[in-house]
Amino acid sequence: MAKVKVHVFLKPGVLDVQGKAVEGALQGLGWPGVANARVGKLIEFDLDGAEDPQGEAKKMCEQLLANTVIEGYRIEVA
Secondary structure, eight states: OEEEEEEEEEOTTSOOHHHHHHHHHHHHTTOTTOOSOOOOEEEEEEEOSOSOHHHHHHHHIIIIIOOTTTEEEEEEEO
16 A cells, blocks of 8 residues: 655746735744745545556546646655
């Protein structure tokens, strides 16, 4: 059984409204050095019965987990 982590994030150049909100809030709370905050998502799951867990996770990202027009992703398999 493989432990899979998929990190999904907006591609550079795509406006990250949530990231801007987090950046502004952190600056307002006293961390003026925070800049270029980006918000993404982490999807973790167990994958059983796959010969190529990395390849299967890539297919999942391309079909469902990431909007590849505006998002990139990184896969970790353990």
